[in-house]
Amino acid sequence: MANVVNWISVPAFFLYILCMAIAPWVQGGWDWIYVQSVWDRWQTLNTGVLAFGASVIALNISRYHTNKQRERRFVAAKAxxxxxxxxxxxxxxxxxxxxxxxxxxxxxxxxxxxxxxxxxxxxxxxxxxxxxxxxxxxxxxxxxxxxxxxxxxxxxxxxxxxxxxxxxxxxxxxxxxxxxxxxxxxxxxxxxxxxxxxxxxxxxxxxxxxxxxxxxxxxxxxxxxxxxxxxxxxxxxxxxxxxxxxxxx
Structure with a gap:
């Protein structure tokens, strides 16, 4: 399950960066006011993306600790x-x-x-x-x-x-x-x-x-x-x- 989430999240993250961090600058002629207006209009999406990103990070941290714990238990059993x-x-x-x-x-x-x-x-x-x-x-x-x-x-x-x-x-x-x-x-x-x-x-x-x-x-x-x-x-x-x-x- 975690692998599927990661496979979906990585390309989605790069697409989000392209649309929200690069495209507004190019389309607005590097106008800071225009970029701010774009971010303001898509504030709800940005908040959701940040929350989703935090969840993915938390999931991977939990998965990492679970795998490490399983590895320690296996080492003990393998002895x-x-x-x-x-x-x-x-x-x-x-x-x-x-x-x-x-x-x-x-x-x-x-x-x-x-x-x-x-x-x-x-x-x-x-x-x-x-x-x-x-x-x-x-x-x-x-x-x-x-x-x-x-x-x-x-x-x-x-x-x-x-x-x-x-x-x-x-x-x-x-x-x-x-x-x-x-x-x-x-x-x-x-x-x-x-x-x-x-x-x-x-x-x-x-x-x-x-x-x-x-x-x-x-x-x-x-x-x-x-x-x-x-x-x-x-x-x-x-x-x-x-x-x-x-x-x-």
Whole structure:
């Protein structure tokens, strides 16, 4: 709203200056009496313009202070973001162990009966939610959208982990295929990439990086999760194809 007012006010102000401060002098042959008569006839307009100008200035001052206050609140909220990310990365590593075990089972066994897994489906941490919510409330739109997207993907991934674990341990293997596991590997790496790109910003070391991720970002993410992507058949190709689809949007 304030931007719209400013866009309208600036050209209107210059038009007013032209009509009231320049044109009367030119039209009156630089006669002071003529200029005074023009201003006197348009006194009501001049008063209104001055009042409107004062309102615009007050609006911008208020907007400036509001933005500064929001920035201070975001800095305070962002101070806890590294803790939230560390908590999530610990969760990602537990998910990685479960996915690695599931992949190995598909590689080495014909799944028919319920399976006893050494790794249970990890519980999604809770502390990060409040920190993310406070950051989203105070952040710039691009940062807020980025954090909200992480939360959305996190909820989806957590539901998939629980569903996969129950399907394997209860013997309903038709719900989980090896291709599903590869998709979950990619989704987990996607979350790890987001955390890796967000960490320097959260620590105040770099500006916010919202560029499209690359294969190198995912290769580093797989390494962070202790996945050797060469050991997973077509994981590199799967990742690159998914990246092409996402970056094309």
């Amino acid at each position: 806890f973001l590294p803790h939230a990310l560390s908590e999530l990365i610990a969760y990602y590593k537990q998910c990685a162990k479960l996915l690695q075990e599931a992949w190995d089972l598909f590689e080495n066994e014909e799944l028919r009966a319920p399976i006893t897994l050494n790794t249970v489906a990890p519980e999604l941490p809770r502390d990060h939610q409040d920190i993310f919510n406070r950051c989203i409330e105070q952040a710039e739109p691009d940062v807020a959208d980025y954090l909200a997207k992480i939360l959305m993907r996190l909820q989806i991934h957590n539901a998939r982990m629980k569903e996969m674990y129950l399907s394997l341990t209860q013997g309903d293997h038709t719900l989980v295929l090896q291709q599903n596991v590869m998709s979950y590997l990619y989704s987990l790496a996607q979350l790890q990439v987001a955390a890796n790109k967000l960490f320097p910003f959260a620590r105040g070391m770099k500006t916010f990086d919202n560029t499209n991720p690359t294969w190198d970002d995912y290769r580093n993410a797989y390494a962070n999760l202790d996945f050797w992507w060469e050991d997973f058949q077509d994981l590199e190709g799967f990742t690159k194809r998914a990246l092409e689809r996402e970056n094309a949007v």
